[in-house]
Amino acid sequence: MSLLQSGLGGSNNMKSSTNSTTSLNPMNRSTGSHLEIPLKELKSNGIETDEIDIDLTPSNFPWYKKIYYYITNADQFIGVSRKIYVLNQSKNSEYRYCNNYVKTSKYTILSFIPKNLFEQFCRLANVYFLIISAFQLIPGVSPTGRFTTLGPLLVVLAITAVKEAYEDYRRHQQDDKVNHSRTQVLRGDHFQEIQWEELEVGDVVRVTNRQYIPADLLLLSSSEPGGICYIETANLDGETNLKPREALEETSQLQEPQQCVQGLQSAMIHCEHPNNRLYTFSGSVDMGNGDKVVPIGVKQVVLRGAMLRNTKWINGVVIFSGKDTKLMRNSIGTPSKRSSVERMTNIFIIFIFTFQLLLCGLCAIASGLFTENSKDAFYLNYTGSSAQNGGMSFMTFLILFNNLIPISLYVSMEVVKVFQAHFINNDLDMYHSESDTPALARTSNLNEELGQVGYIFSDKTGTLTQNKMSFKKCTIAGIVYGRDKSLAQNPSLSSITIPSNSNGNDVQVQQVVDLEEGLQQNQQQLLNQTFSHIDFKDPSLLFNLANHGTSETIREFMVILAVCHTVVSEVEGSTVTYQASSPDEYALVHAAKHFGFEFLSRTNKSITIRQQGRTEEYRYDILNILEFNSNRRRMSVIVRTPEQKIMLYCKGADSVIFERLSPSQPFADKTINHLQEFASEGLRTLCIARTEIQESTYQQWSQEYYTASTCINEREQELDRVAEIIEKNLFLLGATAIEDRLQDGVPETISLLRDAGIKIWVLTGDKQETAINIGFSCRLLTADMELIIINEQTKENCIIEINRKLDEINQQEVKNSMALIIDGNTLMYALDDGIAMSLLKLGVKCKSVICCRVSPLQKAQVVNLVRKNLNAITLSIGDGANDVNMIQTAHVGVGISGEEGLQAARSSDYAIAQFRFLARLLLVHGRYSYRRISKLICYCFYKNIALYLTQFCFTIFNGWSGQTYYERLTLTAYNVAWTFFPVLALGILDKDVSENACLSNPKLYTAGIKGYHFNTMVFLGWLLNGLYHSVVLFAFPAAIFRLGVPYEDGKTIGLFEMGTVSYTCVVLTVNLKLALETKRWTWINHLTTWGSIVIYFLWLIIFGKFFEIESFDVGSDLYSVIYKLGTCAEFYLTIIFVPLLALWRDFSWKYVKRNIFTRGYHIAQERDQEKKRSPSYHSNLQNSTYSFSQESTAQNDHK
């Protein structure tokens, strides 16, 4: 192992120029040959290391390790890096790379039953019922036969298993489709078609245009010049733009099968072990012909799941296959979250279980005492001591009362939640037709959590805004261009003081025209050109470009815009379209084109642009691209200009650019002012700078860069470090300002959510001014708010400031609404343990909180601060990779499936296309789900209490013996037949108020935040109600039939007839109770409710005859009972009277509550009904369904 490491280390440290630079450097060859020595060492070492490796192959593991690996399915990577012998399967085989078969399914036919059972029994309740079932098999212990628990348990397990099986069947189908796709692979000396699953690591495959890539490939060559190919990675990260990949120079000539065979026969690839990082890759190729080892990076790798575009074909070597591919490594499910309702339910179950144990203990003691007292009763013929009898009866009671814990609760919840998620997925009002994206519930566990959200943490860019950028303004050489007022600008801005326009500068701003006119103009633009990328009306720029003192700077500025980016152009005929992964770059390149600097095409080594309508094209040789990432917050290109100068062009955030400027900067001061001005208008700014690099400096640096780029481990950090060296002494030219428009309906949604009692915190990476401005335009901040802005540079000041503000607020008599604005620097201190609580207190007091310039980690920390310390449900919503942390930290994560790709959506629990759908997701779906699940859980407990406590009541009258009052099969079916379906229908379909009412009365949501519909009091209320019902349901039938002669023919009533009367009353009562709770009666509710009752009676009638059938002699207890009871008038009068008496309380209380303790939802219901009765209702029905979206567009119109 260590030898291998050092060997690899040697290859990493090789000094050579990177292949991606047009290397004019003659040293290349010499360094290459110079390095043959370590390379050979590596090879000779390789043999030894291989031998060491062989000891580590799984086949040589001791058996217990094999079992361990088999069970845990753990990765068994051998060595520190992966070695692949191209086209040499026999050599590769010792590494046991997996084949290209992918499996997303969980089960096979054989493993289904054991695996699924195992998973189901991970749920404690199921284990509990299994134990009870086992007790029941002990002879003489069970009062209710052997299968009263096992039966329902099997039904419950079966329902879950069927659901799982169906889901898995779908996965199997998908897997098969994928695994049986066909691709071409090099076999012998020609390409041959095989199925995907037959591919192996080291194979050479050919993929043609518009085919999906079958495995992670090292790109060898392509049909295009320079070995370039384009891929679309929508399946991987959701980005639909084309990304270029380029083959190594060394391999790009391997085009025909024979060439491949010859060129690759002794080639070997070293690379990192499989991982889930989509955007990094490090490795190296040794062609085996004695040449240098060539580094490979992410540019040379095409990933499984991507689609080949704009390229006729490519050849590639399989490096990761099957489950090792990055796609599969990324498809691991999100960590499962449980809703607070479910956590509370688990506590209640423990509570009920404790109660049950106490009850059993009490009964067992009473049973012992009874035995002691009636020892002499000859008819009972006691054997054994009283204590023994009492002790045995404990188990009997445990079985008798076991269903105080509702057996069908979890399965009911599961079924209901699946439907709720289904409703979310299918909601037309959350379907975004422009992007053809419906909402997606990635989990159904958290539906009810959506109805209780107290805090929303929102990202800004792409979440509140569209992330569709349009070029708005710029400042070049200290002169501002672009006169339009930004749409985001808000009149209320004037009330806050942000340092703007410094006095006495020679800004040539064409002052704002009439504000109203400007707004109207914007209005017009919004309607007409939502997709434009330039929103710039200022002829002075073109004028100055043509003839002004600064025209050369302007020209350079534009060249940078046209050259410094990673946009790809696609030429179709005479039109050039751009494919960009960053919307900002997209807008900038368009802007450059607009001003006459058209970006035409790029190869891996150059960019061609055309200037100002001239025909000649200029080629900029790209020496290096220092890419953008969120740490660097800038990108640079190093180019050799047509004038043969080496230039570094850089664009980036102001803070990082200003740090790197050379001392004398003619435009810096003015630019700073302008930047602030732009930011206060809510525009995104980027600074543009450049520097010239001396040839010798560059050569030196480029070697360092090459070393960094060939690192296998921590390559990124290395590259960042090296980039730092060259990106200095910049000269500032100016800055661009890009507008990111608000999404439709954002202000309305925010005010709606806020009316619902939800606090909204915005966490953004933007500058403070931008953030405040967006805050105003989306009504998060209003003019009457007092803004508390905290920007402190030291920890001490930060503590002092926060505490001072807190004191101020506490002393204030009349409380204005306040908003807290804090920046990332200050947060760094403020999130420390000492003052985090003060910060939280301050934040809670404020109506809005905006945190600007926060890092992804800080976002998560803020969410965590609230989540840990406040008893509130948190929701994070975001769209970008930088939001993943906070999305996973919050109770509920919502991803916007938008422009920045799908990373956020992939790690979220719910994905929606637009921010405005959040209102509907929470206020409608969340609220419904919460109310439905709350009712379902309470009802499931209630119905079992109501039934099983009658058993307890009866046991008082049967000598504490644990005799069951009810026939065992009929009892068994209680939870799975007589009372199972209506509550499902309620959980799926019930709406206490209409969707319109939910949206137009956001206050209704507040009940969810405060947990009014499901808490200990509510739960106890239902329990007491169950207790009351059970007493009524036992006592009244018993009292009525106590005297024993209900029949006209003088016969007396027996045990199971009385039981049947009581049981019938129970079934009627709990079903009617549910009917009382049902607010919305669709045909399904009618069918299930009345159907359950009818089926129950049918059962009695049919089962009453069972004893007559030879093989069904189970029904002796109930044989003929219903036929006898049917002749008894008192029976009918009882089953009418008792449920009515039981529900009399519920009915009266509901009425009293509505009239005296009126709640919001009562009113909303009444208004719904009024509306329904009004004649205009029916004609408006269609409109009202979409009223929300219409409302929001209507409001947009008014603006």
Next chain:
Amino acid sequence: MSSKEPHSKRPANTAFKQQRLKAWEPILTPGPVIISFIIIGIVFIPIGAVMITASKDVVEKIARYDNLDECSVGSVCNVTINVDQEMKAPVYLYYRLENFYQNHRRYVKSRNDDQLRGVIVKDYSALQDCDPLKSEGDSQDPSKFYLPCGLIASSMFNDTFIMRQGNKTVPLQKEGIAWTSDKEKKFKNPPADAPGIRIIPDFEDEDFIVWMRTAGLPDFKKLYRIINQDISGEVTIQVTSNYPVDSFDGKKYIVLSTTTWIGGKNPFLGYAYVIVGCICFVQGIAFFIKHKVSPRKLGDPKYLEFSK
């Protein structure tokens, strides 16, 4: 993973998926609620009254006899009942036991339905439920099995009654005291040569069948005989007392009763109807007054401002 046909992901616009199923949405507004309470009142009170009347029409006479000295176990005694109201035929003669837990779990389960159906049970383990009276000395030999096994059969009530009015014996009809379904299906004599120790000579004896239908509460009546003539004046019942109740502090009664459409004397349900009817009626009126005096405006938006 093969390339898909581009098709819209727009959800289907069906009533179920969009949660737009036609529905009836009743809410408890004052009108319907008040009306339903008053209707319940109006319907229940007369029903209750009719039931009370029916119960009053029943003549029932009870006499306890286990406490009489002459009726101690093993003796024959006379119990005199004064029927001051004429009892119309058919009159039913019951025995009643108090503090006898025929619903005790140990007791209820202690039977074997196969044996009682006349099936010869040879498997000892099948008699499990009969515990603790399965066979003599818990022997596994079928010839030692109790026939029928179990506590219920072994503790059958065996006092007998003869009824006299003056010095005339009143004929008592035994046929028809048990359920016909029980007689037809559940109880059949085993073949005469069936192995085992006979506990009950005749499984089809209606007294036995009645006894085997265990009672629901520890204070119960069981039908003994049917009297097909009107009775009034003093009747004497000659009791042959065999059944010991002292061991469990039990009480033995003789009951004579007529029936009506609601069965024997049972005013409870009638009163319950009347009382609940009255409560509902009064409640309906009270709600009505409240609604008239200080009505709450329906849909009043002031309650929408969620305060609590």
